[in-house]
Amino acid sequence: MGKTTAEKIFEAHLVEEPFPGTKVLKLDVVLCHEITTPIAIDDLIRRGKDRVFDPSRIKAVIDHVTPSKDSKTATQAKILRDWARRHAIRDFFDIGANGVCHALFPEKGFIRPGNTVIMGDSHTCTHGAFGAFAAGIGTTDLEVGILKGVCAFRQPKTIKFNVTGTLPKGVYAKDVILHIIGKIGVNGATDRVMEFHGDTISAMTMESRMTLCNMAIEAGGTSGICQPDATTVEFLWPFIQEEFASKEAALAEYSKWAADADAEYDQVIEIDVATLQPISTFGYKPDQVKFVADLPDTPLDQVYLGSCTNGRLEDLRIAAHVLKGKRIAPTVRGILSPATPKIYQEALHEGLIDIFMEAGFCITNPTCGACLGMSNGVLAEGEVCASTTNRNFMGRMGKGGMVHLMSPATAAASAIEGKIADPRKYL
Ligand SMILES: CC(C)[C@H](C(=O)O)[C@@H](O)C(=O)O
Ligand code: SF4
Secondary structure, eight states, rough: OBBOHHHHHHHHHHHEEEETEEEEEEEEEEEETTTTTTHHHHHHHHTTTOSSSSSGGGGOOOOOOOOOOOOOHHHHHHHHHHHHHHHHOOOOTTTTTTOOOHHHHHHHOOOOOOEEESSSSGGGGGGGGGOOEEEOOHHHHHHHHHHHHHHEEEEEEEEEEEEOOOTTTHHHHEEEEEEEEHOOTTTTTTEEEEEESHHHHTTTTTHHHHHHHGGGGGGTTTTTOOOHHHHHHHHHHHHHHTTTTSOOOOOOHHHHGSSTTOOOOOOEEEEEEEOOOOEESSSSTTTEEGGGSSSOOBBOOHHHHHHHHHHHHHHHHHHHHHHOOOOOOOOOOOEOOOHHHHOOOOOOOTTHHHHHHHEEEOOSSSSSSGTTSSSSSOOOTTEEEESSSOOOTTTTTTTTTTTEEEEEEHHHHHHHHBBBBOOGGOO
């Protein structure tokens, strides 16, 4: 019988099976940030186990609130910083070099097809875009991962999403994943891996695939996984060219992780994107979605472009294309947080930052900040924000504030009109 991508990765990394269905896997990469890792570090210290299994396999960043905004966040940053120095973790990213973890780590080429990846962060599923098994975990698992380089998982079942058709104008990976979550619901993929297939996905850039996999957790998915292909190899080539004689050789190696044609799935779901339109959420759950054209008038106080979902260069280019030569509505505060310093710099060199500034946007340093309502754009009670992020829970971006999730194009169009707006007329 054939295997899914997750099954192949599980088999190749299996250390032991302590109970039927529970598999302890060897980890290729342990990712860390300053919100959840300090709790694990403090506990390891307390237990006399301040060690790391392999500093070269641990990558760490201060990204959620940076520069620190108060004593609490400064202490969290310091704990992570001191720990990284103490254990000679070379891939540690601090002020000047730091960006949103799920954008920064892939940009550095840390994630490869077939990898097992954990992080104390729910959007770790993003890295599945590379054909990896990447999962968010809690503090205990993180401690074990840091100490021993292993993690226990339940053998996941997999849902195959066969996504076909050409994306219509104004429709992007964000619309596709919002549509999928709307269709299966916020628990639709609980304890399941979401494996994405089909010509729509094959045609997507790595950035778009990351947007797609990023929101797997919003449907309860353990990990989103795309099939490694020539696009994956092209993205990784600067990092792997010493390892492989040619791109073809890299592709042949990475293709081993692709699911077999006769793999068995828990469910197979067909998604046709040909009739999709720009989508926005309208409630407090990510499965409450509607075509923008079908939404009632929704005035906005803020528009936020950024995050691990849609703060990459591709996203900034699309938003800038919509905003070029225009001003945002006077009633709206526009905030852009490029996800990494490299993205920021490239946007600067391409002239995108000028477009955003001339449109009236404020540009912040790369950080999560406003996405989780911690800094750089917290909403006041009763305020409404159109956002390219991934969570619209009540109060997510500030107590009593409302968030509507959408693509960068839709967010940009909405900034111009001061209410949720269809981007197609600006493209
Ligand atoms: C701070 C962190 C634990 C959290 C997460 O796990 O997702 C954050 O990144 C978020 O998006 O809410
Ligand atoms: S950008 Fe938002 S969703 Fe992504 S890791 Fe940061 S806080 Fe979490």
